[in-house]
Amino acid sequence: MSVLQLNSIPMEEHKTNRDLLVKGLQNIGISLILMFLGPTLLYIAFSNQDKPTYILVLIISIVVCGLAIFFLFRGIHIIMKSLFNK
Numbered sequence: 001m002s003v004l005q006l007n008s009i010p011m012e013e014h015k016t017n018r019d020l021l022v023k024g025l026q027n028i029g030i031s032l033i034l035m036f037l038g039p040t041l042l043y044i045a046f047s048n049q050d051k052p053t054y055i056l057v058l059i060i061s062i063v064v065c066g067l068a069i070f071f072l073f074r075g076i077h078i079i080m081k082s083l084f085n086k
Contacts (some may be wrong), residue, residue: 020082027075032069 029031041061 011042014084017082017085020078024075024078024082029069029073031068031075033048034064034071038062038065038068 038061041057041064045054045057045061048057
């Protein structure tokens with residue numbers, strides 16, 4: 001193909017969906033907060049094993065760690081959708 005033929009091929013212009021991008025970044029921000037909160041609660045739970053609230057704090061910290069992972073992958077998925085979805 002010559003240069004003239006390449007210039008005549010119409011290129012689709014893709015724009016970033018800013019609303020989805022902001023939503024994805026918010027999910028990443030929530031994940032960042034939970035990434036610090038979960039291990040902190042886990043440390044508190046393991047350092048107070050003799051207290052009666054040990055099991056409750058341990059369960060809450062494991063759930064918070066799981067939510068951090070969930071929000072991270074959800075945020076990445078939403079950002080990829082905003083950048084590459086047609």
